[in-house]
Amino acid sequence: MADNDQTDDLEPGYEQGRDDRDDRDDNPYELDQKAVARIIHAVDNDDREALLAEMEPLHAADIADLLEQVNAFDRRRLLELYGKEFDGDILSELDESIREEVISILHPEVLADAVRDLDSDDVVDLVEDLEDHQQEAILEVLEDSDRVAVQQSLTYPEYSAGRLMQREVVMAPEHWNVGEAIDFLRNQDDLPEQFYHVTLVDPRLRPVGNVTLGKLMASRREVLLSSIVEETFHVIPVTQDEEDVAYAFNQYHLISAPVVDADERLVGVITIDDAMVVLDEEHEEDILRLAGVSDESSLSDKVIDTTKRRFPWLAVNLVTAILASLVIAMFEETIAQFVALAVLMPIVASMGGNAGTQSLTVAVRAIATKDLTGANVWRVIRRECLVGLVNGVIFAVVMGIVGVIWFGGPELGYVIAAAMVINLVVAGLAGTVIPVVLDRMGIDPALASGAFVTTVTDVVGFFAFLGLAAMVLL
Amino acid sequence: MADNDQTDDLEPGYEQGRDDRDDRDDNPYELDQKAVARIIHAVDNDDREALLAEMEPLHAADIADLLEQVNAFDRRRLLELYGKEFDGDILSELDESIREEVISILHPEVLADAVRDLDSDDVVDLVEDLEDHQQEAILEVLEDSDRVAVQQSLTYPEYSAGRLMQREVVMAPEHWNVGEAIDFLRNQDDLPEQFYHVTLVDPRLRPVGNVTLGKLMASRREVLLSSIVEETFHVIPVTQDEEDVAYAFNQYHLISAPVVDADERLVGVITIDDAMVVLDEEHEEDILRLAGVSDESSLSDKVIDTTKRRFPWLAVNLVTAILASLVIAMFEETIAQFVALAVLMPIVASMGGNAGTQSLTVAVRAIATKDLTGANVWRVIRRECLVGLVNGVIFAVVMGIVGVIWFGGPELGYVIAAAMVINLVVAGLAGTVIPVVLDRMGIDPALASGAFVTTVTDVVGFFAFLGLAAMVLL
Structure with a gap:
């Protein structure tokens, strides 16, 4: 520790990468791909010494990242070769999606040593998401006092301060x-x-x-x-x-x-x-x-898990999309007479969807940071509607002109312009009111707002555009 | 500090709210709306003593939140009544959007006192975004040594460690x-x-x-x-x-x-x-x-500023929506013959847009956390395409059946089913490749990916559905 050469040993992820990092100065903490290649090479050759030499300078968090990024086959071989060097902190840093897999690969003795090294709050964090038999296997290897501490922590509700705290207090x-x-x-x-x-x-x-x-x-x-x-x-x-x-x-x-x-x-x-x-x-x-991705833990998830996690939101979207289609179906006759309507109608819906998403994201963030409260909610709703109105008018003028140039006659221009203004104001209103109401109902606005808001802007967009067209053009 | 009563004084935001918080147990740190009302009441009555009594227990961060949540008129009156009690930390905690406004309201002496209390890194954070004349006004009131320290920090690039660090090292x-x-x-x-x-x-x-x-x-x-x-x-x-x-x-x-x-x-x-x-x-x-909202600082922004900030992304979206419309226009004749196509086509595009957003959000996050690297990018792309394929097949079956029931004949069912599979696979591919490529090009994938991905899914969705329909139905 006392001479300068050793400094380099202390921050090896940083120093080591320096030689070959010309092209990645903007990613100083990304895993060094050449080092990863050397590690896989060592695994391929069953060369334990080379593996340990490569792994030694890595922080537990980086080793966890490495394990997440290689494929399941390499992961198993790497862990088997690495053997008892495996540190408990790596388990703590590992993504939940592959934690169970890694625990089942580790030799029971290695696992026991790794777990015994951890602080009690890290053990809690580790075991709370495991299946029962793995949880028991880990609790078993702890010393009695530690096991009692962990079990006591587990009596507190999940995601509570009790699970997060450490019990050692000065x-x-x-x-x-x-x-x-x-x-x-x-x-x-x-x-x-x-x-x-x-x-x-x-x-x-x-x-x-x-x-x-x-x-x-x-x-x-x-x-x-x-x-x-x-x-x-x-x-x-x-x-x-x-x-x-x-x-x-x-x-x-x-x-x-x-x-x-x-x-x-x-x-x-x-x-x-x-x-x-x-x-x-x-x-x-x-x-x-x-984005409609709930509870996705990581890139290491398997295809089938990911598919299951993405499915529900897509199913909700299918229902809302069909709802919007039903609105279009109401105007089938009008469209049959003026096919230009079919060409232009997605524009109104799409602009509304985007404006709505802007408003709702700002609202969801403001709710999360406790900046959107009873004191300013009406002011914010008014502001969002006004923003929708101003942008609506600007894009109405643009699209009105596009409509006239593209399809001749001014009527279509009027129709799309009016529908644009209506939908952007509605987008601002729905994008703010829906997350606020969901939050008051105790539902996470981040989870559900998107589906509601885009349904509103799709339905209103198609209805306003096609309805006005039916009135003006027929 | 030595008896228990005083504990309450030390965490007043928490303790004080306890009486009337029956309905907000899930929001322990939200500003107490009744306290806000009392503060505004004190301002209305020009009652400085009542104001100070209400403000005294509040943390600087909470006072900053309060100033952000009341309207500009109340904000000015509150600051004038609060006078020299104004603490420098409040300035540090204030949102940039109203910081300049607050600085211009504060009496020069109050401002000078407030700024002199701050650590040099907080002063840097404070002045770096101010306009030149306000920056100078603040630097002027600092002691010479502090001013030199601040000016030295300002020589480091914005958003660099040099701006973030404090100079006092032990x-x-x-x-x-x-x-x-x-x-x-x-x-x-x-x-x-x-x-x-x-x-x-x-x-x-x-x-x-x-x-x-x-x-x-x-x-x-x-x-x-x-x-x-x-x-x-x-x-x-x-x-x-x-x-x-x-x-x-x-x-x-x-x-x-x-x-x-x-x-x-x-x-x-x-x-x-x-x-x-x-x-x-x-x-x-x-x-x-x-969500297409760049550089928005807060809910306190004015309508005109917010409109300006939301506008560019909506303009990009208009262009991409028109692009998608041009694809539809290519099939005007087909639609004129089968209006059902106009009814169903937004479903394919919408499902693709949603699936693409799911993939791209996961990819953007993984890039930000350095979990998506050269070591696993191909595996992730393959996974996303497979997820798109599996979900695509499921929804293809569902929509095929819906198509048959809704519009009779099986051909329309085949067409929408095939288009769904194509678009969901493309969504997975585009949702991963686009952010990765943007990142490699040095562009923030969070900023630009959304526009590209939904353009791809709209264009592919409309083209696949209408193109297949033109081949099968005509």
Whole structure:
């Protein structure tokens, strides 16, 4: 550690890649494809030494990425060759979709060693999604005290603060001074790996404030801990949804926060790195749900799983598309007389669908960040409708002119222009009102809004365009 | 701080809302609408004391949310009544869209006080997006040393690690032991507000390792710092894109990381809370870009700004919709003979558009998380096409049957079934290949993929359906 050469050893993913990274300066943390090729080569040749040499500098998170990116055949051979070098952290970092597969490949002894290395909150994260027999296999190999801790955590609801927290808390009585706290810490044998605060508690173990280690270091021994607590102090109920926990960390720039039970007693602590993982997952969920992909875990999913996950939303879309077709069917006679209508009608529907998606995405995000509330919901709805109106008028003029040039006579121009304005205003309205209403009903607006909004814009778009055409042209 | 009552004062947003939160247990951190009403009431009555009493327990981030959610008229009156209580942190938390407005409302002295309270990295974040005259006004009120620091930070590229880092670093020579480090820290007058590591440096100021404060606390005085450095140590180049910085923090669970200049000398430190903000912003950007909303900052934007921001994507969509219409126009005669085609054709296009959006969203996310790489791109493309094929066949059967029942004869059923399979396979292919190619070309796939993919699925959908119909039915 003490000379500069060793620096390179400490950040090998970065340093090592430097030689052959000319063309990927914009992707500094992407797995080095040449290193991946060398690893697969070592596996092909059953060359354990070469494999270990290649894997040694990689962070557990990178090894997990590697395992996700190679195919199932290479994955099995790699794990068998890698053998007992397998680290528990790799399991934690692995995507759920292949975690079960990897666990079933690992030799029971390797698995036991790997799991015993993990902190209890990581074990909880690991086992909560496993099938029962795998869960039991892992719990069995834990030491008694760890197993009890994990089982206790599993009694808290899924996606709650209780599942997220670590149970090891560094606390001090509220009346202590800096000197007492420092002496206490220096005499502890089993401080957590990572901690950033000393949490002050009252005699009934209720947390009353946080003192940062930095402040503790910088203060004189006789200073009271209660006089140097952090200004921002947030206590998290153990049953709080992890999404709200992540929001609190992001909103109030928390580094760690005490978790309390129903009696407000300290039962654990959540740190910002866990909150960051949740924030990342929640975003991922939102972005995929908005696209009609629910619960998709990763690129490693099998074709059949992916198909099953994509199917429901496509089925919903088929129903709504048929609904829109029924609207068109109402005007079959009009279309038979003016085929130009069939040519132009998808334009109105498509513009409405796009404008609606814009409004609904902004609304869904604003709901998630708690920026769209009772205080401004009417203002936002009015704004979205006005935006729809202004853009509607602009595109109405454009399409009116296109209609006249393309199909002669001005009537068709009027019709498509009017339908465009109507549909873009409706898009702004539906794109805001639908997610807000779904949220009030307790339904995740990211999951369901898209289907509703595009149904509305399709139906309104076809109906307005064909209905106006029937009135004007016939 | 020493008795339990005061706990409540420390987390008032949470405690205060408890009485009237029966119906919002699922929104623990949403601004309390009744408190907002009381604040507006105080502003209406010019009652400064009541206003201060209501605002006092609020965190700066919540005050910023409040200012964003009330209308411009109330915002001005609130700020004028609030006067010199205005805290610099509120400015940092404010959305860019109303930051300039708030700065222009604040009395120059209030603004000066507010800005002087901020850390230099927060001032950088504040001024980098301001117009020149507002930027100068803020730089002017800073103390000389702070102004130099801010100006130096502004010389780094926008969205780079250099803009994100704080310059105050706690470092120690690599040969020190624990005792020397602790004595040094305890004798420092101006340690940063928040720090989590002591960074070890070699004689040329190059960082060689991080020691956590917890480890420092827990180790005996004679232990060498170099023997208790953290296992994971990442050094960030000062010019690295902040998106990559956020990725590294998330991937390697970093808490803080040293930032180095081109000579690999330590110039600053980035902490996880800054990385979390960037991660959040990047996600927001991706989710909005996927929906065709670029650079939208917030709900507080004015109608005209929002319209301008939504317009370009709608204009692109108009062009692509017209392109699809031209495909339909090629088959005008066929449609004139079989109006049922006009009724059914949007179904094929719509299913393709949805399936394509599913694939592209998964691909865009996987590119952002560096999970879709050269090692697995062909496997992923094959998988997406297969998923499209399987879902295509299922929906082909369904629509074939619907076609037969709805319009009699089996030919129309065959046609729509075949077109469905073709379009869903193409959707899977286009939804994966297009974002990958855009990414390789250095274009953000989140921004542009949607337009390309839906154009492909519209054009292919209409062409396959109407073309097959023309062949089979005529």
